[in-house]
Structures are given as C-alpha cells and as structure tokens.
Amino acid sequence: MRLQLLLCIALGLSPIQYPMDSQTSISSKAPLSYTTDLQAPLGSEKHPVRVSSGIMLSNSIRRDIPKYPPPPRCGEPLPESWKGSGVSVLHALIDPEGKINRLDYISGREAFREPVTNAVHNWVYKPYLLNGSAAWIETTITLEVQMGCSK
Numbered sequence: 435m436r437l438q439l440l441l442c443i444a445l446g447l448s449p450i451q452y453p454m455d456s457q458t459s460i461s462s463k464a465p466l467s468y469t470t471d472l473q474a475p476l477g478s479e480k481h482p483v484r485v486s487s488g489i490m491l492s493n494s495i496r497r498d499i500p501k502y503p504p505p506p507r508c509g510e511p512l513p514e515s516w517k518g519s520g521v522s523v524l525h526a527l528i529d530p531e532g533k534i535n536r537l538d539y540i541s542g543r544e545a546f547r548e549p550v551t552n553a554v555h556n557w558v559y560k561p562y563l564l565n566g567s568a569a570w571i572e573t574t575i576t577l578e579v580q581m582g583c584s585k
Contacts (some may be wrong), residue, residue: 477569530568
C-alpha cells in the first residue's frame with residue numbers, strides 16, 4: 435500500500451483504490467459525492483478529466499475574491515475567527531463551458547468556508563479541450579487566506 439501511494443504521488447494520480455466494477459465512487463472518507471463511470475467516455479460528466487490546479491489556474495478567465503467581514507483596527511482585539519491564517523482546499527467539477535457545476539469544501543477553517551465557497555463558485559475557466567471537444571473537468575482549488583488588522 436505504501437509503495438502504491440508513493441507511485442500514485444510520483445505519477446500525479448489519485449491514491450484512491452477503485453473496485454473492479456464499472457460504477458465507482460470516490461473514497462467514503464472524503465466529503466465528495468462524485469461518481470465516476472469508467473465505461474463512460476473520458477471528458478463526460480460521468481467520467482471527467484482530472485486536471486492539475488496549476489493548469490486550471492492558467493485557464494481561468496474570472497476569479498472573484500472572497501469577501502470577508504471588515505477587519506478590526508490594529509490594537510483592537512481580534513475575534514476568534516480572525517486569528518491566524520489558513521489554507522482552504524476545494525474540489526470542483528467544471529462543465530464544458532468553463533463554469534463550476536459542483537464545489538465541495540474539503541478542508542480549511544470553518545470561518546472561511548462560506549466566503550471562499552461563494553467566491554470560487556463564480557469562477558469561470560476557458561473550456562478545456564480533449565481531442566478538440568470541450569470536456570468536463572475535475573480539479574482541486576487551493577486558496578491561502580491571511581487575516582490581519584487594518585490601519
């Protein structure tokens with residue numbers, strides 16, 4: 435299992451083990467509800483193409499910035515939700531038009547969930563072409579959030 439995991443990481447594949455049947459769902463440990471039909475054509479909604487976050491970043495057309503409550507002034511006590519920074523990780527299913535069809539918040543501070551999810555859901559990407567046709571895409575989106583005070 436450890437060797438398999440290392441190989442998956444080195445090859446950029448998902449370390450999820452798929453059973454031998456044609457209907458496969460992603461690991462129940464993950465909060466995702468995507469299903470993959472391995473007999474469906476690659477690039478369809480039931481069998482999206484996995485694309486790295488770096489490539490999808492370069493294909494982005496519109497990226498809204500999350501809107502947070504106004505920060506406290508420097509010297510004022512910070513609310514608990516404002517203390518520190520964090521990374522929010524999301525999993526997205528993008529349709530052939532480049533719009534986010536489904537978005538799951540995988541990890542990050544609970545205080546960031548709503549603003550990050552609302553902003554990212556409005557992002558738009560250039561259509562990803564597979565053999566000349568626009569395809570459904572599955573990708574990961576990572577946002578770094580840094581909170582602080584305003585002067």
